[in-house]
Amino acid sequence: MAKKIRVAFIGTGGISRKHLQCITDFKDTEVAGLCDVNPDVLKERQQAFGGETFADPEKMLDTVCPDAAVLCLPPFAHGPAEMACIKRNIPFLLEKPVEKDLAAARKIAREVAKRKLITSVAYQRRYDKRIQAARKIVGDYPLTLVYGGWLGRTPHGHRWLTQKKLSGGQMIEQTTHMFDLLRFLAGDAKGVFCYGAKGFIEKSKLYNTDDATSAVIQMKSGAVATIMSSWSSTGLGVTLTFSGPGITVQCGGDCQVQLAGKEEPEKLPESGNVNEAQERAFIDAVKTGDRSPIMCDYADGVKSLQISAAANESLETGKPVAIR
Ligand SMILES: NC(=O)c1ccc[n+]([C@@H]2O[C@H](COP(=O)([O-])OP(=O)(O)OC[C@H]3O[C@@H](n4cnc5c(N)ncnc54)[C@H](O)[C@@H]3O)[C@@H](O)[C@H]2O)c1
Structure with missing residues (x-):
């Protein structure tokens, strides 16, 4: 053997x-x-x-x-x-x-x-068969807007997660999946601007991070994206929607594609064991x-990190951050 x-x-x-x-x-x-x-x-x-x-x-x-x-x-x-x-x-x-x-x-x-x-x-998520099918379809259409994010309750499972100096905050640690999917389907980013909300969840030794953020991303293709994060919401929501004049693709929950001129949205195949x-x-x-x-691979993963890192920098400086 x-x-x-x-x-x-x-x-x-x-x-x-x-x-x-x-x-x-x-x-x-x-x-x-x-x-x-x-x-x-x-x-x-x-x-x-x-x-x-x-x-x-x-x-x-x-x-x-x-x-x-x-x-x-x-x-x-x-x-x-x-x-x-x-x-x-x-x-x-x-x-x-x-x-x-x-x-x-x-x-x-x-x-x-x-x-x-x-x-x-x-x-x-890159290995999800629905995401791969969506990526193929999206390749044939120009995209203008991507929106979605990762909204959830304040997590308590990991002592390090909600301490920004240990985890980097939600955008680095969790919403990174969304920034990565954004890149996987819509290409690379050119710049980021980010606003945040803070102080609504009581600060403690274990919680000292942003309660919610909204990052606006300029894509190299010319499209724009808004990716939101929240650890101060009552429901869970992890979604990303890609849209352009001829197409809307929803990723998250039921993944589906609505093409212009078609009556019904097309459901994407099963995810498979990712x-x-x-x-x-x-x-x-x-x-x-x-x-x-x-x-x-590692180099690709660094590019996805770069968007959340730029969003964190923008939060601190109040200025847009270019991505090179
Ligand atoms: N891909 C996904 O969907 C997904 C899901 C969950 C977690 N994660 C990621 O996985 C990573 C770990 O998450 P987790 O939930 O397993 O966290 P965890 O806290 O449950 O586990 C981390 C482990 O690392 C150990 N550790 C810490 N420092 C170490 C060191 N220097 N050498 C050896 N061990 C060390 C800790 O003792 C702990 O057992 C995080 O970055 C998280 O974002 C990814």
Whole structure:
């Protein structure tokens, strides 16, 4: 039997379970090592998925010598794990956002490029078959306006999430999915202006961020976009709508396309298992060296981070920020 691809995990909190499940389920992969600074989480993951446990990423990589790594770290903890993989030429898949700090992300991107390392960023919506169908259709029509966002209640699950200095805030941490989809379907951005609301949710040690923001984005194509974020809403809503003279595409909930002149909107196909598709693309790239199945590599992930980072800068300065 062919040798299995051995995968090491750095950061084994909540989201790692999805990746670990895929690596356990695939017939050609196995969990080689687990690394986390929290011994309780490590123990729990080892009981469920196996693998040798470590507190230090470098030690793990040198001990288990994996073929690939999966990084599921909070935004404030990026850097050392990526550099440890890069130094050892270990391809890595990492959770979004790639960083909370754009300059630090660019530094890592330069090192990844120097080594031509295979990377993948978990913007898993790109693997959704409905999004891919929408992308194909949208390609035939000019777009003028994109609008939507990520509106929800104040989250309490992660101590780091609502501390802006640790997570970068909602636009970096969560709405980044929307900024990424915007780019995936409508191309790159040229500039951003952002207003924010603050002080409506009581500030505390665990909550010190914007309650809501509205970012206006000028796209290179000439289209405009408005992407809203809120951690101060009563309902949940994650949507993005693309529109132009001949088309409206709704992504979120029921994904559908309304073409000019058609009576009824067209429903897009089933999403498929996006997590599995994303993990499979990465593992296949590691096995074959062909990185074409990967929908978002590190450099691409940095471009999506750039929009939220520019929106944060605009919030602080009150000025529009150019994206280059
Ligand atoms: N793609 C998605 O839809 C999706 C969904 C959920 C989370 N995420 C992303 O995944 C990342 C992690 O989120 P989570 O929900 O798993 O967070 P989490 O807090 O549950 O887990 C993070 C883990 O990293 C560990 N950790 C922190 N610093 C470390 C270090 N230096 N070395 C090793 N381990 C370290 C923590 O102890 C914790 O167990 C975030 O960036 C989040 O945005 C993505």
